[in-house]
Amino acid sequence: MATSNKLISVQHLVKEYNNGTVKALNDCSLNIAQGEVVAIIGPSGSGKSTLLRSLNLLEVPTSGQIIFDGVNLADKSVDINLHRQKMGMVFQHFNLFPHKTVLQNITMAPLALKKKTPEEAQKQAMGLLERIGLADKANEYPNMLSGGQKQRIAIVRALAMDPEVMLFDEPTSALDPEMVGEVLDLMRSLAKDGMTMAVVTHEMGFAREVADRVVFMAEGKILEEGSPSDLFDYPKDPRLQDFLSKVL
Amino acid sequence: MWWTNLFKDMSSTSFFNFSFLPAYAGYFLQGMAYTLLLAVVSVALAVIPALLLALMRLSKRKAIQCVSGAYIAVFRSTPLLVQLSIIYFGLFNAISIPRITILGFVDLSRFIPGVVALALNSSAYVAEIFRAGILAVDKGQTEAARSLGLSSWQSMKLVVLPQAIKNVLPALANEIVTMVKESSICSMLGMAELMFVSKTVATGTYITLAPYTIAALIYFCINYPASKAIEAIERRMRRGDKQ
Numbered sequence: 335m336a337t338s339n340k341l342i343s344v345q346h347l348v349k350e351y352n353n354g355t356v357k358a359l360n361d362c363s364l365n366i367a368q369g370e371v372v373a374i375i376g377p378s379g380s381g382k383s384t385l386l387r388s389l390n391l392l393e394v395p396t397s398g399q400i401i402f403d404g405v406n407l408a409d410k411s412v413d414i415n416l417h418r419q420k421m422g423m424v425f426q427h428f429n430l431f432p433h434k435t436v437l438q439n440i441t442m443a444p445l446a447l448k449k450k451t452p453e454e455a456q457k458q459a460m461g462l463l464e465r466i467g468l469a470d471k472a473n474e475y476p477n478m479l480s481g482g483q484k485q486r487i488a489i490v491r492a493l494a495m496d497p498e499v500m501l502f503d504e505p506t507s508a509l510d511p512e513m514v515g516e517v518l519d520l521m522r523s524l525a526k527d528g529m530t531m532a533v534v535t536h537e538m539g540f541a542r543e544v545a546d547r548v549v550f551m552a553e554g555k556i557l558e559e560g561s562p563s564d565l566f567d568y569p570k571d572p573r574l575q576d577f578l579s580k581v582l
Numbered sequence: 583m584w585w586t587n588l589f590k591d592m593s594s595t596s597f598f599n600f601s602f603l604p605a606y607a608g609y610f611l612q613g614m615a616y617t618l619l620l621a622v623v624s625v626a627l628a629v630i631p632a633l634l635l636a637l638m639r640l641s642k643r644k645a646i647q648c649v650s651g652a653y654i655a656v657f658r659s660t661p662l663l664v665q666l667s668i669i670y671f672g673l674f675n676a677i678s679i680p681r682i683t684i685l686g687f688v689d690l691s692r693f694i695p696g697v698v699a700l701a702l703n704s705s706a707y708v709a710e711i712f713r714a715g716i717l718a719v720d721k722g723q724t725e726a727a728r729s730l731g732l733s734s735w736q737s738m739k740l741v742v743l744p745q746a747i748k749n750v751l752p753a754l755a756n757e758i759v760t761m762v763k764e765s766s767i768c769s770m771l772g773m774a775e776l777m778f779v780s781k782t783v784a785t786g787t788y789i790t791l792a793p794y795t796i797a798a799l800i801y802f803c804i805n806y807p808a809s810k811a812i813e814a815i816e817r818r819m820r821r822g823d824k825q
Contacts, residue, residue: 392725419731429726433744443730444742488726495730 341499341530342366342389347398349384349554358384359395360554366499371531373541373562376551377577380532385551386501389532390414390421401499418445422492427503428484430476436463436487437472440494449495462490464521482513486520497529506537538581540564550574599792606783606793612687613779616799619688620768620775621761625708625754631701632708636739638715638760644816657706662699662797663767669699670771687774696768708757717752718744752816759805759812766801776800 342365349359351484355537358381362389366372374382385575389400391407391414399408407417431439440459444450464468466486476484485505493513502521506514518540524571525531525544535541539546542562549559567573589601603610638650657665674695680693719742723809727737780797782789 345690390729392729414730415731415733417731421729423729424724425726425727427722429722430718431723431726431741433748442740443727443732446733446736470684 339368339477341368341372341402342532343399343401344385344389345399345401347385347400348389348396348452349381349388349393350380350396354396357374357554358393359388360574361433362398362551362554362556364549364556364559364574366530366532369528369530370546371525371529371533371544372547372549373545374532374549375536375538375541380551382551383503384554386503386532386534388499389416390423392423419443419449419495420498422489422495422497422500424485424489424492424500424505424530424567425500426507428481428488428508430484430488430491432476435473435475436468436479439476439487440533441489444494455494458494459490462493462536463487466490480513481509482516485509485513489517489520489524493524499532500524502533504534504536506535536581538566538578543568550577552577590649594736595791597791597795599789600796602783602787602789602793603796606779606787606807608653609778609779609783610800611621613774614804615685615796616688616775616779617765618763618804619699620693620697620773621756621758624697624765625761627697627701627752628708628757630706631705633712635705635709636712636716639709640716650746654706654709657703662703662764663770665703666696666767666771669702670695673698677725686699689774692771692773696765696771696773697718700765700768702762704757704761708754710745711750711753711757715746715753716811718749719745742744750767752819756809757811759808762804762808763801 344362344364346460347359347362348357350357360381361534362381362385364385365370374386376382384393388395389407390398392468394406398408402417404421405412405417407414425526426490430436431442432524434442435540437456437459440462441450441452441455441512444455445452460469460472463472466489468483468487471479471483471487476487479487489505497546505521511515514537518537520533521533533545543561548562548565550557550565550569550573552573557567558569558574565574569578586601586604589599590600592599635650635653638646639654641647641650672708679691679694681689683689723741723745724734724737726733727741732740765775766777768775769781772778780793783793788795
């Protein structure tokens with residue numbers, strides 16, 4: 335089963351709450367290849383976010399394995415902080431640090447973890463800000479920015495750690511409709527650059543257009559996965575058919 | 583002074599027989615300074631232990647949680663006067679402090695035990711203030727910091743604490759206001775703060791009530807404007823957060 339381009343391999347992941355009475359994840363297995371964009375869709379409460387947050391152990395799974403760079407992250411002896419540096423994460427509510435400027439938001443982690451010198455970090459941050467057209471906001475505080483700007487800065491904050499994979503947890507769900515586009519554009523351009531991405535999303539158009547593979551979840555299980563055209567045009571599982579009939 | 587005649591016919595138990603003031607006004611000011619010193623220094627000393635207690639209370643390890651929980655429980659559930667007495671007669675019986683007087687009226691051999699007792703007491707209350715402040719910082723902040731690879735201590739130090747401390751500053755200032763009042767208990771142990779001064783003047787002049795009226799006025803004139811100012815700052819901070 336060893337394939338060289340498999341970046342993340344999730345095997346039989348289970349997440350239980352309240353001593354097993356609630357199963358948020360019920361035996362989920364999923365592979366993500368280098369450079370692949372995987373969209374995870376499904377009704378709310380289906381476990382999509384739990385699965386994504388398990389990948390960098392923000393949720394600690396009850397059992398199962400998460401193999402990343404050949405290491406099982408679910409193993410308690412693993413230094414998860416080291417591996418998280420290689421997995422960028424973007425949240426629904428941005429979670430920018432309000433007491434730091436935009437520039438400091440981006441340079442904080444590379445500096446604190448001594449990945450870069452102050453000059454390198456600053457130069458990289460300004461480069462990233464220029465890429466998203468927000469270089470003039472470098473010294474502003476997050477509360478001066480729009481939601482779309484905040485989310486794009488949250489994305490480059492994660493990119494500043496030079497991650498191998500980017501995890502997106504409903505990145506556009508908290509945005510006003512007119513700001514969704516600018517965030518999706520940035521994600522699209524990341525995908526084009528070959529970034530490996532796992533995206534929990536309700537943007538079916540984006541999933542269809544950008545994802546290499548779409549995963550459908552319901553009730554803590556992965557019920558169907560495949561190429562966007564297979565999944566959206568020829569859904570097999572009745573629950574996926576039902577879900578698509580409601581959202582499309 | 584001309585106005586001392588006003589008090590000539592007043593009884594010694596009148597609320598407003600201030601005939602002692604020309605002789606003792608300076609003494610009252612010293613008492614006020616002593617009280618402010620006690621309050622500010624003891625809360626300042628309480629900050630670091632309180633932060634430690636709060637972090638211990640939020641620790642994942644049960645044993646560490648318990649130590650901090652026990653400390654807070656003991657200091658919050660026993661009277662300050664009892665704590666003061668135990669620390670003064672117990673702890674500082676073993677540690678003797680030389681009788682050095684600073685600023686002309688603060689005798690360190692009494693001031694230091696008093697300040698230590700107040701600080702130990704205050705740290706239990708301030709710890710709860712810090713704990714609430716830390717818990718009030720959105721969980722997403724910690725998650726964002728941890729997702730970047732920061733350790734839990736780095737996240738606490740760089741992301742959570744700076745935001746928590748800003749949130750608790752008004753509550754901390756309120757603790758000083760409380761301490762200004764609570765420190766009056768130190769008069770029982772002969773610390774020359776405002777309450778002690780009033781008692782001394784009342785005993786020395788046989789004017790048994792009015793010195794306490796002056797004390798009440800001074801306490802009020804410190805605390806009321808201070809708490810109003812804190813409220814105003816709190817309102818402004820809340821407005822700032824909404825943007």
